[in-house]
Amino acid sequence: MNLVVRNLSVATADGEKILDDVSYRVDSGEILALVGESGSGKTTAGLAALGHFRTGLINTGGTVTTDTDILALTETARRALRGKTVSYIPQDPALSLNPGIRIGKQIREVLENHGFEAENRVKEVLDEVGLPSDPAYQRRYPHQLSGGQQQRVGVAMAFACRPSVVVLDEPTTGLDVMTQSLVLRTIRQLTKDHGAAALYITHDLAVVAEIADRVAVMYRGSIVESGETTKVLRTPEHPYTRELVAAVPSLAGDSEACASAKDAVLAVQNISVSYGDTQVLRGIDLTVRAGECVMLLGESGSGKTTLSHCISGLARYGGSITLAGTELAPSTKGRTKQHLRDLQYVFQSPFSSLNPRKTIAQSIEVPLLRLTDMSRTQRRERVAEMLDRVRLSTAAAHRLPDQLSGGQRQRAAIARALVTTPRVLVCDEVTSALDVSVQATILDLLGELRQELGMAMLFVTHNIALARQVADRVAVLRGGEIVEIGDVGRILDDPQHDYTKALLANTPSL
Secondary structure (H helix, E strand, C coil), X not given: CCEEEEEEEEEECCCCEEEXXXXXXXXXXXXXXXECCCCCCHHHHHHHCCCXXXXXXXXXXXXXXXXXXXXXXXXXXXXXXXXXXXXXXXXXXXXXXXXXXXXXXXXXXXXXXXCCXXXXXXXXXXXXXXXXXXXXXXCCCHHHCCHHHHHHHHHHHHHCCCCCEEEEECCCCCCCHHHHHHHHHHHHHHHHHHCCEEEEEECCHHHHHHHCCXXXXXXXXXXXXXXXXXXXXXCCCCHHHHHHHHCCCCCCCCCCCCCCCCCEEEEEEEEEEEECCEEEEEEEEEEEECCCEEEEECCCCCCHHHHHHHHCCCCCCEEEXXXXXXXXXXXXXXXXXXXXXXXXXXXXXHHHCCCCCCCHHHHHHHHHHHHCCCCHHHHHHHHHHHHHHCCCCHHHHCCCHHHCCHHHHHHHHHHHHHCCCXXXXXXXXXXXXXXXXXXXXXXXXXXXXXXXHCCEEEEEECCHHXXXXXXXXXXXXXXXXXXXXXXXXXXXHCCCCHHHXXXXXXXXXX
């Protein structure tokens, strides 16, 4: 079954155009990548394929057709199609998983609601996305999985009923390169095997090069260029497409060492963490100097986020963590206001740091309100400055998080962490939701702050392609242990550990 979108237009209630006369077609068994920067309309176009429009948006024209015009159906009829005929994988896996229901039951409910045999299919779809399918694993809750594992459960749920149309909104955003490679192969295989029409929404052109048959480039609500993947990426015609391609980070190239000779501002010593009988971190030692960026690299489940939570006082641990020579209390409750100002954290999911009931400006102001003696005027000036530095408009500042795109929410979360001008910034997959041009801007901003303020940064990621652009040193984490650490050039050009070599071999590129 094909997906055909003709002359689709969407606007806000006050008439601002979000999509303007968008048309595209995805054939059975084909993957069309819809690319563009945050706010370009990608997700709005993808949700429209399910007949859904976010609060405050109005469909002002056009058709979305599978075997019927989805936009012409009643809302009840549309709901009956979703999950069975058309399926959706959101950018944030937390949006598709109920935190209070075990993952096996969640997949089973999707199947049973649409009249499918559930028991064997649950096991089958977990196997398809590379997750354990035994009863013990099916009894886990979402919070007991890593971000990458949650994302794979979301993929399994979307493909469970073998839908004819699948809309994938950044489905590999939170995955390490090896898990990403597995999921991309799975998506491509399932798309071909079941003749699904797949609309793959992404900002990652390297992933596009690996998975998509064709590409449609969106800019300010319109498709400005489309064609076969190889042609669009190798010989882009539109200036905006050329800009996107030029902004893609590369593993190749010269790296500049800028390690500081100063003493470590952050020192992690012998950090160990266990959950029951499972040891997650095993005696981790790590230092970050003032003005230095250390990239903490590893696949999903390696312990990256657990270590960053320990550093930030969000997880219990054994060992010691010192900030500028002073040992920190294990929990944020025991840390001083100065320590809390000096060590800030940017979460992988912006929903974890933005209050859904506060405007973006109000959320960014909270650390200043709680941790400083700034006046109201000073706080507002500081908030406005940070919004400008992360390229968020005044209009965005007065919106709620659910009224922004995923990339805009991520930029707001970064602004919130930077607003206290910390000495150490822990970044947990902070660019995973950003398109390449905005990603480059954010990385440039972080680099400027490191130079201007001597800010140390621990950059937690699965994306080794960013290493030369962002890091001075790389620490490779596997199974709760650092298996290799060194200057970025040495790690990329002459990796010693087999695991590091495997990460590099599995990293997609143009």
